[in-house]
Amino acid sequence: MFRKVLVANRGEIAIRVQRALRELGIRTVAVYSEADARAPHVSEADEAYLLGAPEPAASYLNHSRLIDVARESGCDAVHPGYGFLSENAAFARRCAEAGVVFIGPSPQAIEDMGSKLRARALMVQAGVPVVPGTEAAAGALGPLERAARKLGYPVLVKAAAGGGGKGMRIVNAPAELERALALCRGEAEKAFGDGTLYLEKYLERPRHVELQVFADEAGDTVHLFERECSIQRRHQKIVEEAPSPALSPALRERMGAAAVAAARAVGYRGAGTVEFMLDATGTFYFLEMNTRLQVEHPITEMVTGLDLVRLQIEVASGARLPDGVRHAQLRGHAMECRVYAEDPEHGFLPASGRLLRLRVPSGPGVRVDAALREDMDVSIHYDPLLAKVVTYGHDRAECLQRMRRALAEFVILGIPTNLAFLQSILAHDAFVRGELTTHFIAEHLQDWRADAGTVHDAGLAALLLHDLVVGKPATAAVDGGMPPSPWESLRDWRS
Amino acid sequence: MERIFQRGEEKIEVRATRDGQALRLETTRGVVEFLWDELAPGDYLLRHGAAQHRCLVARLGAERWLWIDGRVHHLQVKEAGRRHDDAHAGDLQAPMPGQVLAIHVVPGERVTRNQPLVLMEAMKMQVEIVATRDGVVAEVKARAGEQVPGGAILVVLGEDGAP
Numbered sequence: 001m002f003r004k005v006l007v008a009n010r011g012e013i014a015i016r017v018q019r020a021l022r023e024l025g026i027r028t029v030a031v032y033s034e035a036d037a038r039a040p041h042v043s044e045a046d047e048a049y050l051l052g053a054p055e056p057a058a059s060y061l062n063h064s065r066l067i068d069v070a071r072e073s074g075c076d077a078v079h080p081g082y083g084f085l086s087e088n089a090a091f092a093r094r095c096a097e098a099g100v101v102f103i104g105p106s107p108q109a110i111e112d113m114g115s116k117l118r119a120r121a122l123m124v125q126a127g128v129p130v131v132p133g134t135e136a137a138a139g140a141l142g143p144l145e146r147a148a149r150k151l152g153y154p155v156l157v158k159a160a161a162g163g164g165g166k167g168m169r170i171v172n173a174p175a176e177l178e179r180a181l182a183l184c185r186g187e188a189e190k191a192f193g194d195g196t197l198y199l200e201k202y203l204e205r206p207r208h209v210e211l212q213v214f215a216d217e218a219g220d221t222v223h224l225f226e227r228e229c230s231i232q233r234r235h236q237k238i239v240e241e242a243p244s245p246a247l248s249p250a251l252r253e254r255m256g257a258a259a260v261a262a263a264r265a266v267g268y269r270g271a272g273t274v275e276f277m278l279d280a281t282g283t284f285y286f287l288e289m290n291t292r293l294q295v296e297h298p299i300t301e302m303v304t305g306l307d308l309v310r311l312q313i314e315v316a317s318g319a320r321l322p323d324g325v326r327h328a329q330l331r332g333h334a335m336e337c338r339v340y341a342e343d344p345e346h347g348f349l350p351a352s353g354r355l356l357r358l359r360v361p362s363g364p365g366v367r368v369d370a371a372l373r374e375d376m377d378v379s380i381h382y383d384p385l386l387a388k389v390v391t392y393g394h395d396r397a398e399c400l401q402r403m404r405r406a407l408a409e410f411v412i413l414g415i416p417t418n419l420a421f422l423q424s425i426l427a428h429d430a431f432v433r434g435e436l437t438t439h440f441i442a443e444h445l446q447d448w449r450a451d452a453g454t455v456h457d458a459g460l461a462a463l464l465l466h467d468l469v470v471g472k473p474a475t476a477a478v479d480g481g482m483p484p485s486p487w488e489s490l491r492d493w494r495s
Numbered sequence: 496m497e498r499i500f501q502r503g504e505e506k507i508e509v510r511a512t513r514d515g516q517a518l519r520l521e522t523t524r525g526v527v528e529f530l531w532d533e534l535a536p537g538d539y540l541l542r543h544g545a546a547q548h549r550c551l552v553a554r555l556g557a558e559r560w561l562w563i564d565g566r567v568h569h570l571q572v573k574e575a576g577r578r579h580d581d582a583h584a585g586d587l588q589a590p591m592p593g594q595v596l597a598i599h600v601v602p603g604e605r606v607t608r609n610q611p612l613v614l615m616e617a618m619k620m621q622v623e624i625v626a627t628r629d630g631v632v633a634e635v636k637a638r639a640g641e642q643v644p645g646g647a648i649l650v651v652l653g654e655d656g657a658p
Contacts, residue, residue, distance in 0.1 A: 408565025451503030462550030
């Protein structure tokens with residue numbers, strides 16, 4: 001087993017990984033940018049090293065500096081978390097060259113799944129269903145028009161090197177095809193330096209269902225059931241649950257087998273996620289494989305009783321998959337809500353500010369993964385995820401009631417969040433019935449408003465009372481979002 | 496004490512008088528009497544008969560934050576809206592706190608409606624601030640690389656021909 005591990009990440013996931021390491025008796029090494037010197041993931045670790053300026057390229061994406069820190073501090077391994085360098089084959093390779101274990105799959109597996117067209121071809125070979133579509137579509141319009149007609153409109157034009165919605169267009173009719181191809185090629189060349197395009201059948205109102213897979217060094221590969229992640233806004237997941245309300249045991253069996261086949265096709269090791277789109281008829285298609293730990297991994301932990309991060313560490317150090325994993329059982333229901341620093345009053349733009357007051361939910365069946373502390377500044381430099389609220393219940397109804405209770409307990413003052421929006425999702429009839437698609441928000445909550453409802457008189461009374469008690473003029477000296485001076489804070493506390 | 500709060504589009508006018516542990520609240524909805532207790536700084540229990548509400552309150556400048564009945568409310572004390580009141584029709588403000596990445600114009604430059612003037616970044620999102628109308632750049636208040644609060648005036652536009 002490792003003795004010391006560098007966690008090459010920040011925020012809640014760095015704290016999550018540190019906890020697993022500490023439970024295993026492994027020393028934790030944190031890294032941080034200049035913006036994060038006082039961040040919770042730094043103060044919790046056994047050792048901490050400065051990487052550089054706040055910009056990710058100078059800090060959390062800085063390969064050379066990270067390798068140097070791993071070496072200097074005498075780490076056996078690096079855990080990349082999610083995001084940042086977690087799916088970077090070049091970094092994984094440099095770790096290996098430096099004699100440090102990269103806790104994740106091989107660089108080759110990362111590369112195979114990183115290219116959409118290559119992954120598609122590998123999946124077809126492995127017998128995993130992919131969305132009907134074409135190979136790389138260069139050249140003449142004629143054959144493409146015929147291919148599109150054969151697929152049936154609407155079709156999707158996609159960039160082979162694509163991601164994040166760039167170089168992607170829905171084409172509803174043949175007349176739109178030529179223009180969409182030109183636009184996508186331009187976008188793709190600009191964004192990815194590669195204008196290669198292909199066509200895919202466009203699935204209307206699919207569900208997003210993903211399978212957790214795990215494999216050890218000996219190639220033993222299992223799946224740990226599914227997560228339904230259909231509730232998304234701007235391609236960002238916000239509510240996830242396990243199991244999916246849409247899966248029968250038989251369908252789960254088939255999707256699980258497909259996910260295991262996908263992982264085996266690239267010689268996968270460690271924790272990975274195979275994403276599928278699932279239509280109303282129960283037909284499913286490979287979307288992509290995420291070759292890392294997912295943000296939403298806690299819901300799988302809740303319904304299996306397993307610690308996926310601990311397993312990652314054990315498997316990376318050469319251990320075989322334990323029996324508890326090979327014969328994992330699905331029990332109860334779990335849900336995750338992602339709480340973001342976003343301003344619903346201003347189009348859900350990322351928000352920042354000082355966390356003036358914090359109360360984290362707790363009680364039966366509630367887990368909160370976060371890296372928050374009262375009086376900390378939430379900066380504008382990184383992902384706006386503030387916390388993940390995870391609840392567990394013996395069935396979906398109990399789990400949902402717990403989630404509503406937990407979100408109502410969550411107090412975050414000082415930074416705008418999407419908490420009220422999450423509460424509206426959970427209150428919606430279609431959500432309660434489990435009728436989820438990736439278009440849920442567009443179909444049901446398009447006209448949602450942040451300031452709906454009234455403020456209770458008792459709340460207004462408390463606001464005025466606070467000004468009377470603290471005893472300062474309405475707008476004090478603090479203006480324009482400047483932080484208060486220590487003297488003012490002190491006066492607040494004493495009064 | 497009197498206050499006017501702004502909450503989104505809504506304006507809330509309230510008046511409160513304190514008498515020991517009693518608080519009399521007047522709103523456009525009527526008058527209510529509460530008994531209050533301060534559990535901790537910014538943490539209040541408001542009672543009306545046997546019914547009670549826990550309220551957590553925080554403030555920063557004119558901003559007010561309130562948690563009550565499982566919901567967070569964000570309000571502004573109205574008199575403090577100076578930052579925004581000062582902004583004129585020709586001013587381009589930062590829509591959010593963030594870093595100014597680039598300024599595409601210089602004072603005296605003629606610009607047209609929707610022309611990108613400033614590029615900002617916050618949490619990995621890049622946002623172009625565009626001219627709201629045709630005009631001439633009268634003043635550039637922001638510097639590239641600078642961190643600015645939400646609402647900060649970045650560029651002042653003058654009338655065409657009269658910078």
